[in-house]
Amino acid sequence: MVRTQRIMGNKEPVLNFTVLTLFPELVTAFFEHGMIHRGIERNLVSGECVNIRDFSCDRHKTVDDKPYGGGSGMVMKPEPLEAAISSVKKRNPRAKVILMTPQGERFDQKKACDFAVGQEDLIFICGRYEGIDERVYTQFVDEEISIGDYVMTGGELAAMAIIDSVSRMIPGVLGSDASSQSDSFIDDRLEYAQYTRPEVFNDVKVPGVLLSGNHEKIRQWRKTSSLQRTFIKRPDLFETKDPTAEEKIILRQWCRELETLVNP
Ligand code: SAM
DSSP states (O other): OOOEEEEOOSSOOSEEEEEEESOHHHHHHHHTSHHHHHHHHTTSEEEEEEEGGGGOOSTTOOOEEOOTTOOSSOEEOHHHHHHHHHHHHTTOTTOEEEEEEEEEEEOOHHHHHHHHHHOSEEEEEOOOTTOBOHHHHHHHOSEEEESSSSOOSOSHHHHHHHHHHHHTTSTTSSSOHHHHHTSTTGGGSOOOOOOOSOSEETTEEOOGGGGSOOHHHHHHHHHHHHHHHHHHHOTTHHHHSOOOHHHHHHHHHHHHHHHHHHOO
């Protein structure tokens, strides 16, 4: 008996996420909470977990075997994965199959935007053990994605990280769409410093301009904060996108202030 669970509202959503995994409980819990859950309730996204083990045909429900050529660990067998992918593709043959692997293209904000605007159906294959049989990759996978140069035990956390960041790009999923537009990496800059109540915390005051109600001054302060943080923490982002005319003026002004500090 094959068990799949598609969590969705009562209309066809904008984007369907399907996760092929040996640990569906991990991912189902993720679909049932927080921002992604709100997106599902609003019919903007759907989440489905498919248990790869349900597609194993032998009586022990085997999904892995020893690697040809010897060596340690186990490799995920191709047949259950092929059957699991086919079952999802029946709904939409054009669904994109994404393999979670540390060997893939590094995931970033640009990729999140591409997935959010360009797709209706994303299928994530979560590997375990030493990974999956190479023939699954060569025959069924459209893209290989990594979330960074480190190796985890399974692809579920990677798939959830991607689904989370793609979902917040879909209009209506977040409480306010403006929040994702000022996020770090949109426009190749880090987000400005944020403050909330109380006005004074451990003797440190919130910058006065943020209490002024002057929208233009607040915008300029945030732009400066965003540029300073990008310059200090991620100067490489200036290589991806040159400073605009306004940014150059702000950076020059900041240089002058630093110069005065060093040579009063
Ligand atoms: N032996 C594989 C290698 O060296 O390339 C690593 C296998 S890893 C222990 C098991 C599974 O975790 C992978 O098949 C993949 O699905 C997932 N995984 C591990 N690290 C990942 C990463 N950085 N990004 C995406 N998926 C990852």
